[in-house]
Amino acid sequence: MNTMHVLDLTGDTKIIWDRRNSEEVGAARVTFNRLRKNNRYLAYKVGPSGDKGEVITEFDPDAEKIILAPTMVGG
Amino acid sequence: MMVTLTATNSTTGVWESWAGDTSGTSAWTVWSSGTGGIANIAYLQPRELSAEEREQMRLENERRRQEEARRAEDRKRVDARADDLLLSVLTPAERETMDRMAALIVMSQTGRIFRLRRSRSRNVDEMDADGNVIARFCIHPQDHVPHGDHLLAQKLMLETDEAEFLRIANRG
Numbered sequence: 090m091n092t093m094h095v096l097d098l099t100g101d102t103k104i105i106w107d108r109r110n111s112e113e114v115g116a117a118r119v120t121f122n123r124l125r126k127n128n129r130y131l132a133y134k135v136g137p138s139g140d141k142g143e144v145i146t147e148f149d150p151d152a153e154k155i156i157l158a159p160t161m162v163g164g
Numbered sequence: 165m166m167v168t169l170t171a172t173n174s175t176t177g178v179w180e181s182w183a184g185d186t187s188g189t190s191a192w193t194v195w196s197s198g199t200g201g202i203a204n205i206a207y208l209q210p211r212e213l214s215a216e217e218r219e220q221m222r223l224e225n226e227r228r229r230q231e232e233a234r235r236a237e238d239r240k241r242v243d244a245r246a247d248d249l250l251l252s253v254l255t256p257a258e259r260e261t262m263d264r265m266a267a268l269i270v271m272s273q274t275g276r277i278f279r280l281r282r283s284r285s286r287n288v289d290e291m292d293a294d295g296n297v298i299a300r301f302c303i304h305p306q307d308h309v310p311h312g313d314h315l316l317a318q319k320l321m322l323e324t325d326e327a328e329f330l331r332i333a334n335r336g
Binding site for chain 1: 252286317
């Protein structure tokens, strides 16, 4: 299973899809695009424990784990 | 004890009365004499609460206590969830550092070393090779997220887009 974690007030909201299931992939893609709209969230593809992340701008159904973090601002 | 303050000076404000006082009397004199026209103070005698009122008060206090306990429990659960996600993307060495120092050591794209402390503001320290802090940065997600998420967002950005991180962050 592939997962997308959206960082939020609850810790994170997890979206799971099976890349062989087009319906699940479609639903995850819709969520990804909605959150990426207007650069509200930054998206990273991360591998198994400790791998460096990679910025992505388009949904990757093969990604093992995607993390969506709210856009950063200076404090 | 309840105190009722009633302003009686209708032509000038309290501050003007105080500041413009040329009569030679001190503010305290005016207040305590009750003749200065600034305030009348009435002391109300405390009233014994009825058994019903005391019970109502006890129930209200108990409700507040339970609500606060529930919120604290929620915060703990949310923090644990965010920490779990953060730990899931760390190497064993990074996890060990996190346990030992309550901070995350991150090497940026260009090889600079940053320490991310568990704090809401100015929590990013740039370190030299000897472990001295040479710069401090303040940057955070625009939405409120728990500490673990805060650190994860900073780590991912430093590792993937250091230039943008440094452009956005306030240095101080």
